Each structure stands twice: as C-alpha cells, then as structure tokens.
Amino acid sequence: MERFLGVDxxxxxxxxxxxxxxxxxxxxxxxxxxxTEAKNGPDHVTDRIANLMKKIDSEMAIVGAAVAVPGIFNHDTGEILLFPNLPGAWENFPFSKKLTDATGKSISLINDARAFCLAESTLGAGRGHRFVACIVMGTGVGGGLVIDGKVHEGATRGAGEIAHQVVAPDGLVCGCGTRGCVETLTSSAAISAMANTSTPEEAYERAKAGDETAIAAFRNAGKWLGIALANVNAVFSPEVFIVGGGVAQAGDLVLDFIRAELHERNHLWPNSAFKVVPAQLSFFAGATGAALKAAAAAGTQLSFTSIT
Incomplete structure (x- = not known):
C-alpha cells in the first residue's frame, strides 16, 4: 500500500x-x-505548498508528490516559463527545486489541464477508453490528450493545448501572446462579455430563463470549441471528448452546441465513432490527477479494478 499527494x-x-x-x-x-495568497508572490506560495506537503507527509507517510500548475514549465529543470493568470515574478522561478529542497522529496510538475485529463481518463468519464481528449473551460481554457492511460506530451512535452489553436487570425490577443486563439472566444470572460453579464454563472441563469443574448453567448462559445474539437478529431481521433471546468457546469446548454458544430464539421468517419461528455470527477480532479502523476513517476501502474 502506497500513498501519493497531489496539489493543484x-x-x-x-x-x-x-x-x-x-x-x-x-x-x-x-x-x-x-x-493561495497569490498576491504575496512565488516564494510565499511555494512556502505554503511546501509546509502543506511536510504536514501531510508527517501524518500519512507520503511516497511521492506532484503539483498541477496553471501554465507552462520547463520539464527538465522544473522552472516556470509562463503563469498567465497568477500575479508575481513567476518567469524562470525554480519552483520544483524549491519544493524539493524544502521537503526533501522529488516533486513532479504537471500542467493543470493535463492533470485533470489524467484523472478523468483513469478514474472518470474516460475510464476504459484508449484515446481521450479533454478540454477545461474556465478563466483560461486548457486541454490534454491521453493515449493508453498516459498523458501524450509530444516532443516539447507540452502537447494538448487544444485551446491555443488559432481560429481567428485577426482576433483578440490571447494570454499566450498569439492572436485569435480558441481561448479568446470560449473562456468565461468571453462568454460573460458576449452575454453582457458580470459572470458566466449569471449568463447561465439568464440563458436558462430564455434570454436570447445569453443563449447566443453559449452558442458562440460552443461553435468555436466545436471547430477546435473537429480539428482535434481529424488529427487525433479520440473515442471520447471530456468537457470540464467552471463553464462546463452549464451542462447541455454548452455541450449541445459543441456537439452540433463538431458533428456538422466531421466528414471523415461516423459521428458514432466518438462522443462528447461532461466530466465526472469533482472540483478536486486536478489534485487527484497530480497524485496520479506522482504515482506514475514512482513507477506505479495506473490500472485499477477497484475505485473507492
């Protein structure tokens, strides 16, 4: 019996x-x-995570730990390259090394969307499928690909950025620095702006009540995400697309628009060859995925017949 800690x-x-x-x-x-207390900067946030890890390790004898991070990092050094939605001087911050030095354990990193995808493919909506694609809709829009239970990383070890496909070359500048990414058209901010609401939750409530402007905002997000997934379908051909994140809590209001666009643009194989489904796991899917990453890094096989 072994215990692993995941932090999101x-x-x-x-x-x-x-x-x-x-x-x-x-x-x-x-x-x-x-x-998080993110406003206090990288060192403070790192100390909070390290102290948390040491406390849990002292109570539970953790074998390994991993952190799911909201951005891009150097897989060889564990340094942060880009955290677009966290304040502070994170660029080139030696995050993994500082955690390892503080805890005495080798700490793995994984992108937060990839952690979500690993958890969903292993324990959630993608369980039993070999080829899984995930999209996480929220403040940012993340993605991930899993093949035979392992996150597909590609040559740069950063594959799966589904929301950074360019679909509107003359569109808005994305947080990644490129113009016209899918994220600029499908994020919570994009939906709220089009619906003329303060939050996507308000947009959802208005859409449920029949507000045409709010419905159009979800239709627009579904259209662009459907186009993005049609591209993924042509290149990767997953058995299942899993949609999660805060915006996805709107359920079929957004999923139906995604499905319609994807089906309309798929001319390569039957629409029955794949499905678009909501995520099954909880608010803690990213943390669970990070724990699975820690287990995999320790050489543990992620194949389970009993899940509790």
Whole structure:
C-alpha cells in the first residue's frame, strides 16, 4: 500500500488530494483546500505548498508528490516559463527545486489541464477508453490528450493545448501572446462579455430563463470549441471528448452546441465513432490527477479494478 499527494495550484485556492494505491485498488483518502495568497508572490506560495506537503507527509507517510500548475514549465529543470493568470515574478522561478529542497522529496510538475485529463481518463468519464481528449473551460481554457492511460506530451512535452489553436487570425490577443486563439472566444470572460453579464454563472441563469443574448453567448462559445474539437478529431481521433471546468457546469446548454458544430464539421468517419461528455470527477480532479502523476513517476501502474 502506497500513498501519493497531489496539489493543484490555482489563483484563488490550493487544492490537494491524497490517494492510496494497493495493487489494482485505489482509494481517495483526503481532499481539501487552502487559500493561495497569490498576491504575496512565488516564494510565499511555494512556502505554503511546501509546509502543506511536510504536514501531510508527517501524518500519512507520503511516497511521492506532484503539483498541477496553471501554465507552462520547463520539464527538465522544473522552472516556470509562463503563469498567465497568477500575479508575481513567476518567469524562470525554480519552483520544483524549491519544493524539493524544502521537503526533501522529488516533486513532479504537471500542467493543470493535463492533470485533470489524467484523472478523468483513469478514474472518470474516460475510464476504459484508449484515446481521450479533454478540454477545461474556465478563466483560461486548457486541454490534454491521453493515449493508453498516459498523458501524450509530444516532443516539447507540452502537447494538448487544444485551446491555443488559432481560429481567428485577426482576433483578440490571447494570454499566450498569439492572436485569435480558441481561448479568446470560449473562456468565461468571453462568454460573460458576449452575454453582457458580470459572470458566466449569471449568463447561465439568464440563458436558462430564455434570454436570447445569453443563449447566443453559449452558442458562440460552443461553435468555436466545436471547430477546435473537429480539428482535434481529424488529427487525433479520440473515442471520447471530456468537457470540464467552471463553464462546463452549464451542462447541455454548452455541450449541445459543441456537439452540433463538431458533428456538422466531421466528414471523415461516423459521428458514432466518438462522443462528447461532461466530466465526472469533482472540483478536486486536478489534485487527484497530480497524485496520479506522482504515482506514475514512482513507477506505479495506473490500472485499477477497484475505485473507492
């Protein structure tokens, strides 16, 4: 029996989960969160995570740990390259090294959307499928690809950025620096702006009540995401597309528009060859995925017959 800790670093909260693996059985034995206090900068945030890791390790004898991060990092050095939605001087910050030095453990990093995808493909809506594509709709829009239970990383180890396909070359500048990415048209901010609301939650409530402007905002987001997934379908041909994140909580209001656009643009194989489904796991999917990453880094096989 081995225990692994996963931490999901967000702009507002740091979520964490501990999984216990015994052969082909896996059990989630802890999940909780603390505030990020991101405004205090990288060193402060790192100290909060390191102290959390040391506390949990002292109580549960953790074998390994990993952190899901909201951006791009150097896979060889563990340095942060880009955190577009976190304040502070994160560029070139030696995040992994500082955590390792503070805890005495080798700390793995994984992109937060890829962590979500690993969790969903292993324990959630993608379980039992070999080829899985995920999209996470929220403040930013992330993505990931899983093949045979492993995150597909590509040559740069950054593959899966579904939302950074350019679909509007003369469109808005994205947080990544490119103009016209899918993210600029499908994020929570994009939906709120088009719906003339303060939040996507307000847009959802108005859409449910029949407000045509709000419905059009979700239709527009669904259209562009459907186009993006049609491109992924042509190149990757997944069995299942899993849609998660805050915006995806609108359910079929956004999923139906995504499905319609994807089906309309698919002329390569039957629409029955794939499906678009909502995520199954909880608010802590990213933390669970990070824990699975830690287990994989320790050489543990991620194939389970019993999930509790």
């Amino acid at each position: 670093l967000g702009g507002t909260n740091i979520k964490y989960a501990v999984i216990e693996i015994d052969g082909t059985s896996i059990k989630e034995i802890l999940k909780d969160q603390i505030s």
